[in-house]
Amino acid sequence: DTAVSQTPKYLVTQMGNDKSIKCEQNLGHDTMYWYKQDSKKFLKIMFSYNNKELIINETVPNRFSPKSPDKAHLNLHINSLELGDSAVYFCASSYGQGSYNEQFFGPGTRLTVL
Amino acid sequence: AQRVTQPEKLLSVFKGAPVELKCNYSYSGSPELFWYVQYSRQRLQLLLRHISRESIKGFTADLNKGETSFHLKKPFAQEEDSAMYYCALSHNFNKFYFGSGTKLNVKP
16 A cells, blocks of 8 residues: 555666666655655755646756656656766655645665666 | 755754754745655655644744744654654745755664
């Protein structure tokens, strides 16, 4: 009965590879997000989708492409991985748009690029 | 530019002592401020938001627009309060800005 799930939990890969991280929420929320937590522990928003529509796209390299097949899923695909992509990636969801909506976070995916 | 600053990476207090986790923000408008908490081996979750003016688990936070601060306070810390605490700001729909977090360690 996990609310927001991410797979995989850990991902170790070589530079230049392409990888995907999946996120699913069973809360019936309309809005989903991807965050990146860097080595200094800052959480930075990358993308936000509302009902499968992209509404926030922070200055993220084009190598990062989110895909939302339906409002319960928001996957993150990363092309040509670089060392600087190593981080913990968190998926989150909320009931709707508007900052008053509580965000529910997934457990995170630790990506290590060698 | 970093919008949310949490100056302390680690804060250690003894059980029963008062605790204050500092958060300063930079934003010229009327932001909404939040505190999120991550207990050991659990997910990041909302603790409280300034708009609700609520007290959760004994914690309170007052938005001080003059000082652009939103410090989290609790008069008597408990061991179970040990966790990572993140201050967050939102100003436009779902754009959230998180601080770097403060690890609170409450010693017995």
